[in-house]
Amino acid sequence: MAVLEDLKQAIISGNRDRATELTRQALATPREQMVVEQIASAMEVVGEKFRANEFFVPELLIAQRAMRESLKLLANAEVQHVGTVVIGTVKGDLHDIGKNLVAAMLEGAGFRVVDLKVDVAPDQFVKAAQENGADIIAMSALLTTTMGSMRDTVAALQRAGLRGQVKVLIGGAPVTQSYADEIGSDGYAPDAASAVDRAKEMVAALPKKPAVARAAAAAPRPKAVSKPPAKPKKPVKAAKPAKKAPAKAKTAKKSTKVQKRR
Numbered sequence: 001m002a003v004l005e006d007l008k009q010a011i012i013s014g015n016r017d018r019a020t021e022l023t024r025q026a027l028a029t030p031r032e033q034m035v036v037e038q039i040a041s042a043m044e045v046v047g048e049k050f051r052a053n054e055f056f057v058p059e060l061l062i063a064q065r066a067m068r069e070s071l072k073l074l075a076n077a078e079v080q081h082v083g084t085v086v087i088g089t090v091k092g093d094l095h096d097i098g099k100n101l102v103a104a105m106l107e108g109a110g111f112r113v114v115d116l117k118v119d120v121a122p123d124q125f126v127k128a129a130q131e132n133g134a135d136i137i138a139m140s141a142l143l144t145t146t147m148g149s150m151r152d153t154v155a156a157l158q159r160a161g162l163r164g165q166v167k168v169l170i171g172g173a174p175v176t177q178s179y180a181d182e183i184g185s186d187g188y189a190p191d192a193a194s195a196v197d198r199a200k201e202m203v204a205a206l207p208k209k210p211a212v213a214r215a216a217a218a219a220p221r222p223k224a225v226s227k228p229p230a231k232p233k234k235p236v237k238a239a240k241p242a243k244k245a246p247a248k249a250k251t252a253k254k255s256t257k258v259q260k261r262r
């Protein structure tokens with residue numbers, strides 16, 4: 001389909017206006033899923049070019065911006081609500097380009113995404129999962145030194161009694177499937193497109209929610225929720241949810257503030 005192929009090229013080259021126009025055209029007929037797949041495929045090409053040193057960070061960001069404009073239109077279209085994902089880059093890590101790609105693709109695929117942004121401590125993930133009835137916690141790490149926080153978050157979820165209800169998905173350049181297995185994560189994905197596939201599989205594997213929870217999840221709500229820009233924080237001990245300092249409670253409350261991510 002010419003429109004979809006043109007859309008892919010517009011995203012790869014970061015042509016935001018053309019991508020927006022072509023998404024509008026593509027959405028004139030009911031085929032959101034094809035548009036999502038095309039956007040995913042465009043971002044895969046962008047990722048490959050980045051790895052091959054044909055694209056650098058600016059090209060990546062420009063393509064990401066074009067992708068977001070397209071996804072905004074999809075967000076306004078009637079995309080089926082698939083599940084809720086709480087996503088963030090782990091404690092000590094400020095890299096968010098890949099995490100943002102994953103978040104945007106999940107959102108485009110119909111997930112409600114709660115983006116905790118960067119430098120997210122284990123207890124923040126746990127709290128956000130509880131407050132938002134998350135199906136999945138998705139963590140990103142780009143530094144080998146911060147990967148350990150993924151393990152701490154899995155442990156914190158276990159202590160909070162959430163492991164049966166919330167799946168864990170991890171990713172980021174230094175992360176591997178064997179690391180996911182080692183720390184007890186339910187899954188790993190190497191890129192944004194496969195993250196969407198893994199997330200869908202995870203939601204399908206979760207026990208069915210009671211009717212009341214299903215109705216609440218299906219109710220109209222903002223597409224994306226994010227916390228305000230990160231402030232310097234004291235290191236947080238994930239293991240002690242019972243000893244919440246007032247400052248932490250304040251941060252957690254803020255994290256539920258509803259605002260457009262884009």
Ligand code: B12
Nearest residue numbers: 093094095096097098140143144171172173189191192195
């Ligand atoms: C851009 C960048 C930065 C920017 C980050 C800007 C930003 N807003 O993100 C800045 C300049 C701030 C930065 C800082 C640092 N950086 Co830096 N950075 C990079 C760089 C060049 C690109 C990373 C990137 O965005 N890649 C593109 C995205 C699209 O790829 P990605 O993140 O891998 O994401 C994809 C997948 O991994 C996956 N994915 C990602 N997240 C998730 C999450 C889930 C749930 C799933 C399923 C999948 C998934 O899907 C994504 C899309 O396909 C890399 C080198 C490189 N070439 O990769 C170094 C790199 C990651 N940085 C590095 C370092 C050391 C640092 C600093 C410590 C440098 C310093 N001395 O200050 C600081 C650390 C700051 C901190 N505390 O986090 C090292 C890490 C080494 C290591 N193995 O630990 C690298 C590898 C550079 C190097 N070769 O040494 N960095």
